[in-house]
């Protein structure tokens with residue numbers, strides 16, 4: 316070896332040892348021929364231990380035996396760039412890294428081995444986690460200023476006994492807010508009872524809320540407690556309060572005013588020690604103007620009004636919610652999806668989510684099921700995502716708008732009459748779909 320070659324090698328070693336990224340080279344048998352300082356620091360193996368070893372024994376990555384980056388570079392002749400994987404260090408700790416690989420060739424251009432460079436992502440991941448924790452409140456995530464303000468005031472509102480009216484489009488998180496209010500309140504050790512006022516016809520709903528005494532009507536063979544009694548000492552969350560029929564509105568008003576109610580067929584009223592939360596996606600004020608909702612009840616409910624913005628008004632939350640959803644479905648389906656490709660992310664950012672967060676969760680769940688690789692691609696997303704969804708109409712402020720009868724029937728036929736599946740495709744809950752069908756049947 317000439318003096319000049321020795322000098323060059325020494326220079327190269329000094330340069331490679333001074334870079335912050337891990338670098339190692341392998342020969343054609345995948346034995347390590349060079350291992351820099353950063354590679355020692357990241358993997359925990361010393362240069363002496365690494366040299367001459369097969370690289371999969373030192374650089375123990377999650378893809379060594381399936382998609383080794385150096386082998387891939389050798390096979391395709393092109394570089395592998397910034398692939399995010401995990402390696403096990405000397406102490407068997409998982410280290411997230413980003414790896415790149417290229418082929419090494421001799422002077423005749425023949426492949427003689429490869430070089431891998433890798434960057435430790437632990438710190439970046441820790442920072443990402445810290446940021447996402449910062450945006451978490453109870454079971455909710457948001458970085459939107461309006462939402463953050465709601466999170467700030469929630470503990471004080473929860474501590475009070477005040478009735479809260481949650482307003483927002485379907486799927487924006489009203490139930491999650493109601494749960495948070497209960498969990499933060501002094502009543503948290505007592506039940507939180509949830510009743511969807513749109514899910515039952517009037518008579519059944521009345522019995523459901525107030526309960527039934529034995530003999531109240533034929534068939535009432537025993538006492539049946541209502542939701543009010545079940546919620547005693549705790550919280551009653553009346554979801555879809557806009558669907559409460561007018562006669563029941565009068566009865567509910569009485570409970571709110573006197574904290575007393577009469578189960579069906581009872582002679583004497585019962586006391587109710589219950590905190591009320593209500594929610595609706597409807598515009599109650601305009602329903603009051605149209606005499607569809609009682610003004611006195613509206614005032615009683617609207618003591619603390621909270622309006623939850625639609626997802627299209629807080630698009631900065633989309634990436635945060637996507638990550639949260641991915642974590643959730645990775646755990647649920649035992650997957651190791653790393654994230655969304657830039658193309659998929661762009662489709663997801665462009666969508667305006669008429670079904671709000673529920674719709675976003677459905678999209679990610681479907682993608683997580685379909686995706687066999689590590690990254691969610693556009694092909695894993697519903698085809699209609701770029702086109703205006705079925706539920707969207709010209710009026711941007713109405714969401715979700717009622718689809719036409721033929722659209723609904725076509726969709727139900729597509730889902731073999733399964734309403735739950737149809738609702739999922741629309742990104743709305745079953746009650747909303749039920750309401751739409753009812754409205755179309757009665758021609759409202």
Ligand SMILES: Nc1ncnc2c1ncn2[C@@H]1O[C@H](COP(=O)(O)OP(=O)(O)OP(=O)(O)O)[C@@H](O)[C@H]1O
Pocket residue numbers: 454455456457483484485486487488489490491492554596639672673676743744747
């Ligand atoms: N800020 C948030 N962070 C994380 N998950 C959320 C958030 N908001 C809503 N979700 C999730 O989105 C889904 C829909 O939320 P939720 O049921 O609370 O909406 P809603 O407004 O009550 O809907 P609807 O009016 O149709 O009853 C739930 O799975 C909930 O966990």
